[in-house]
Amino acid sequence: MRTDTGQIVHLADYRPTDFVLERVDLTFELDPTNTKVESRLIFHRREGVDASVPLVLDGDELTLSGLLLDQREVPASQYDETGESLTVRDLPAETPFELTITTFINPEANTQLMGLYRTNGIYCTQCEAEGFRRISYFPDRPDVLAPYTITIIGDKAANPVMLSNGNFLGGAGYDEGRAFAAWFDPHPKPSYLFALVAGDLGVVEDTFETMSGNEVTLKIYVEHGKEARAAYAMDALKRSMKWDEERFGREYDLNIFQIVAVSDFNMGAMENKGLNVFNDKYVLADPETATDQDYANIEAIIAHEYFHNWTGNRITCRDWFQLCLKEGLTVYRDHEFSADMRSRAVKRIAEVRHLKSEQFPDDAGPLAHPVRPTKYREINNFYTTTVYEKGSEVTRMIATLLGADHFKSGMDLYFERHDGQAVTVEDFVKCFEDATGRDLTQFSLWYHQAGTPLVTASGSYDQTNATFTLSLEQMIPATPAQPNKEPMHIPLSFALISDTGSIAAPAEVKGGEVTGDVLHLTTRNQIFTFSGISSRPVLSLNRSFSAPINLHFDQAPADLAHIARHDTDLFARWQALTDLAIGNLTQAARDVREGKAVTCDPVLTSALLEAAGDETLEPAFRAQALTLPSEADIARELGSNNDPDAIHAARQAVLTAIAKAGEETFLHLIGEMAISGPYLPDAASAGKRSLRNIALSYLTYAEETPARLAAAFADADNMTDMAQALTLLAHRFPDKAETSDALATFQARFDNNALVIDKWFSIQAMIPGAGALARIKALMDHPRFVANNPNRVRSLIGAFAFSNPTGFNRPDGEAYRFLAEQILAIDPKNPQLAARILTSMRSWRSLEPQRADHAHAALMTIERAPGLSADVRDIVERMLK
Numbered sequence: 001m002r003t004d005t006g007q008i009v010h011l012a013d014y015r016p017t018d019f020v021l022e023r024v025d026l027t028f029e030l031d032p033t034n035t036k037v038e039s040r041l042i043f044h045r046r047e048g049v050d051a052s053v054p055l056v057l058d059g060d061e062l063t064l065s066g067l068l069l070d071q072r073e074v075p076a077s078q079y080d081e082t083g084e085s086l087t088v089r090d091l092p093a094e095t096p097f098e099l100t101i102t103t104f105i106n107p108e109a110n111t112q113l114m115g116l117y118r119t120n121g122i123y124c125t126q127c128e129a130e131g132f133r134r135i136s137y138f139p140d141r142p143d144v145l146a147p148y149t150i151t152i153i154g155d156k157a158a159n160p161v162m163l164s165n166g167n168f169l170g171g172a173g174y175d176e177g178r179a180f181a182a183w184f185d186p187h188p189k190p191s192y193l194f195a196l197v198a199g200d201l202g203v204v205e206d207t208f209e210t211m212s213g214n215e216v217t218l219k220i221y222v223e224h225g226k227e228a229r230a231a232y233a234m235d236a237l238k239r240s241m242k243w244d245e246e247r248f249g250r251e252y253d254l255n256i257f258q259i260v261a262v263s264d265f266n267m268g269a270m271e272n273k274g275l276n277v278f279n280d281k282y283v284l285a286d287p288e289t290a291t292d293q294d295y296a297n298i299e300a301i302i303a304h305e306y307f308h309n310w311t312g313n314r315i316t317c318r319d320w321f322q323l324c325l326k327e328g329l330t331v332y333r334d335h336e337f338s339a340d341m342r343s344r345a346v347k348r349i350a351e352v353r354h355l356k357s358e359q360f361p362d363d364a365g366p367l368a369h370p371v372r373p374t375k376y377r378e379i380n381n382f383y384t385t386t387v388y389e390k391g392s393e394v395t396r397m398i399a400t401l402l403g404a405d406h407f408k409s410g411m412d413l414y415f416e417r418h419d420g421q422a423v424t425v426e427d428f429v430k431c432f433e434d435a436t437g438r439d440l441t442q443f444s445l446w447y448h449q450a451g452t453p454l455v456t457a458s459g460s461y462d463q464t465n466a467t468f469t470l471s472l473e474q475m476i477p478a479t480p481a482q483p484n485k486e487p488m489h490i491p492l493s494f495a496l497i498s499d500t501g502s503i504a505a506p507a508e509v510k511g512g513e514v515t516g517d518v519l520h521l522t523t524r525n526q527i528f529t530f531s532g533i534s535s536r537p538v539l540s541l542n543r544s545f546s547a548p549i550n551l552h553f554d555q556a557p558a559d560l561a562h563i564a565r566h567d568t569d570l571f572a573r574w575q576a577l578t579d580l581a582i583g584n585l586t587q588a589a590r591d592v593r594e595g596k597a598v599t600c601d602p603v604l605t606s607a608l609l610e611a612a613g614d615e616t617l618e619p620a621f622r623a624q625a626l627t628l629p630s631e632a633d634i635a636r637e638l639g640s641n642n643d644p645d646a647i648h649a650a651r652q653a654v655l656t657a658i659a660k661a662g663e664e665t666f667l668h669l670i671g672e673m674a675i676s677g678p679y680l681p682d683a684a685s686a687g688k689r690s691l692r693n694i695a696l697s698y699l700t701y702a703e704e705t706p707a708r709l710a711a712a713f714a715d716a717d718n719m720t721d722m723a724q725a726l727t728l729l730a731h732r733f734p735d736k737a738e739t740s741d742a743l744a745t746f747q748a749r750f751d752n753n754a755l756v757i758d759k760w761f762s763i764q765a766m767i768p769g770a771g772a773l774a775r776i777k778a779l780m781d782h783p784r785f786v787a788n789n790p791n792r793v794r795s796l797i798g799a800f801a802f803s804n805p806t807g808f809n810r811p812d813g814e815a816y817r818f819l820a821e822q823i824l825a826i827d828p829k830n831p832q833l834a835a836r837i838l839t840s841m842r843s844w845r846s847l848e849p850q851r852a853d854h855a856h857a858a859l860m861t862i863e864r865a866p867g868l869s870a871d872v873r874d875i876v877e878r879m880l881k
């Protein structure tokens with residue numbers, strides 16, 4: 001493990017390498033505990049670099065056993081090896097030279113799952129961001145690009161499959177017991193995109209014909225016996241390939257594309273050139289074991305990794321500060337893909353829910369950082385929702401500002417100008433400026449200023465002059481190292497809705513730039529005046545979430561209900577319902593704390609029930625409309641001094657009031673949305689199930705016994721319905737026999753399917769209330785709890801810390817102390833996993849003082865522990881600052 005050295009990397013220190021890497025030739029002799037890696041690297045000194053400058057390569061936990069320069073042994077006096085680098089001196093000034101480095105590594109002992117490791121008998125790699133240096137000494141940075149030739153030698157019987165990047169060159173018997181396989185990737189790539197997989201795997205095959213007629217072999221490798229569960233992933237892959245051709249003009253560029261699903265993986269998936277490696281959670285699905293959400297995730301992540309082939313691989317990042325260049329853009333692309341495959345409005349609602357619940361807290365807390373940061377201590381901690389999701393929103397805003405055609409010209413220019421290069425965010429933005437002539441200087445602040453902008457709006461109508469005036473003010477909150485902010489360029493989509501519900505077209509708009517239905521807010525204060533408005537309009541603002549902001553716009557409940565009823569932008573309708581609900585829920589939380597009775601505004605209830613019963617709306621949208629803001633959403637809205645128990649009680653009370661008022665509607669929906677026939681994972685069917693299940697959940701709030709849920713569990717013929725019924729049973733009736741029976745039935749039935757057992761752990765981890773901690777501890781002793789499997793750890797400990805607000809935030813602080821112990825236990829084995837789970841405490845300062853004190857003490861325990869990884873030290877210190 002790399003323990004912390006306290007070293008900070010600054011963007012300002014970037015400079016190109018002294019040596020240019022021309023070619024890479026790697027030979028692996030696989031052995032579970034002692035794999036030999038021979039690396040032949042051809043370099044030349046960059047023009048103008050002094051002959052005295054040595055070559056410095058990165059390394060981590062390597063055993064060096066040989067070093068040759070142009071085939072001759074390098075004497076000890078000519079190189080230095082530290083734990084983290086290999087420095088070679090006296091290298092040729094003029095001519096290219098070949099360095100041959102032999103190292104030994106131990107894949108079996110690699111518990112941090114970076115570099116080459118073993119999972120269930122399979123050799124597998126993860127190199128992004130800095131994992132390649134755990135395989136061999138190398139200039140391990142994204143701006144060093146070269147073609148790779150790979151030879152893999154391994155035990156014949158144990159490794160019938162031996163894969164790497166690029167096209168297959170050949171393979172055969174190597175000696176008595178061993179076989180070899182050779183691969184060549186002609187596309188110059190950085191080391192973080194290298195991959196190797198070897199072992200005994202099953203495969204599903206298909207083909208795809210590209211737009212210029214090339215036939216590409218598609219292979220998905222899974223554990224034997226799981227082949228049938230890869231069918232949906234394969235279908236999603238083919239749809240992704242087609243979509244990228246049609247929408248972005250991007251064609252695949254090798255004769256084979258391979259995906260491997262493994263069960264031990266630190267993240268979702270990895271876009272290694274031609275050989276994507278996936279957490280099997282995002283590949284495997286069948287109706288019996290996968291939920292609608294699982295199917296949607298698989299579709300999105302298969303697409304995401306495939307789209308990286310152009311946005312990330314063909315054009316990569318100059319340095320890790322530019323991570324959003326590939327991630328934000330690729331998330332934007334996968335969002336657009338899913339929107340085209342499913343319902344655009346429903347997809348947008350899901351994106352915004354996710355952004356608000358995951359990224360907004362990051363941007364409002366001690367871990368806030370710009371989309372394009374300028375310093376880091378551990379790059380693994382910057383694979384954040386800010387880089388990914390806010391990065392995607394910034395790309396979306398460029399499209400909104402420029403319009404679809406101009407956005408396309410900018411993207412075309414980007415692909416044309418930078419193919420084969422490692423570039424920066426500035427290079428990306430410049431393409432849009434050059435393609436359209438628009439100055440994006442102020443807009444670029446979105447990359448550089450952290451924090452969610454707060455826009456305060458107020459409107460007034462002047463009957464005499466038939467004008468509507470909108471005053472806007474923007475404020476960007478202070479964030480770590482950024483106390484003062486400049487005003488940003490904020491695109492706000494708007495509509496003026498007349499009293500009859502139609503969209504009023506103003507005769508003229510003054511006060512700033514307006515393009516189509518977008519107002520450009522560019523100064524701290526700005527007043528827009530709309531003329532020719534014959535009756536008092538209701539303003540719908542930030543439609544489609546055109547900008548990732550917090551909007552304070554004091555609109556009357558009746559106005560919000562008017563938007564919810566009439567806006568032509570479905571997202572804006574949902575947003576209006578959410579705004580109505582959040583006002584009610586925050587008030588309810590305050591009332592609970594003051595010992596007052598909770599009330600539910602009838603305007604809210606009737607708006608929700610109206611949307612729920614509106615058959616002109618698609619079921620998936622109606623389900624979203626009925627899904628109230630989460631407890632975390634309410635906490636964020638309240639901002640400070642939070643009591644999670646009061647928030648929970650308040651939300652339950654509002655849910656119960658709605659349940660009682662809507663009983664008839666919900667009963668009707670349960671009948672109406674029933675599906676007969678076999679399970680299909682398509683968006684329309686999933687929408688029906690989601691509406692039926694949310695109706696079911698409301699009904700249970702009005703009921704005192706688990707009978708209806710026990711029946712729903714028994715009747716379920718697919719995982720979506722079954723997991724939902726089990727969740728409701730467990731969360732609503734944790735101590736009833738029906739619940740323990742259902743949990744036992746579920747476990748017995750799916751005991752051999754790790755992904756379903758993950759759900760079983762998660763459902764229990766999220767049961768609210770002070771009893772949660774004891775339950776978690778008991779589950780950690782369960783024979784199915786596997787402490788070294790990241791999915792299992794996330795599904796129990798992660799789900800508890802991130803998604804069980806009352807259980808985790810128990811007032812005595814016991815759960816914080818528990819988490820601290822767990823972090824310290826996980827850290828030496830898998831620092832990335834430990835650091836990620838620790839971020840669950842990022843909002844500790846917004847808790848009421850007693851809980852905040854306990855949280856602070858637990859964080860201090862971690863901070864004082866000896867031998868922390870760089871990952872955990874970085875997070876804990878930033879959280880305490």
Ligand code: ARG
Nearest residue numbers: 128129267269270271380383
């Ligand atoms: N690039 C991968 C993806 O698409 C994720 C890699 C995450 N790496 C890490 N060190 N956390 O999204």
Ligand code: ZN
Nearest residue numbers: 304308327330
């Ligand atoms: Zn990505």
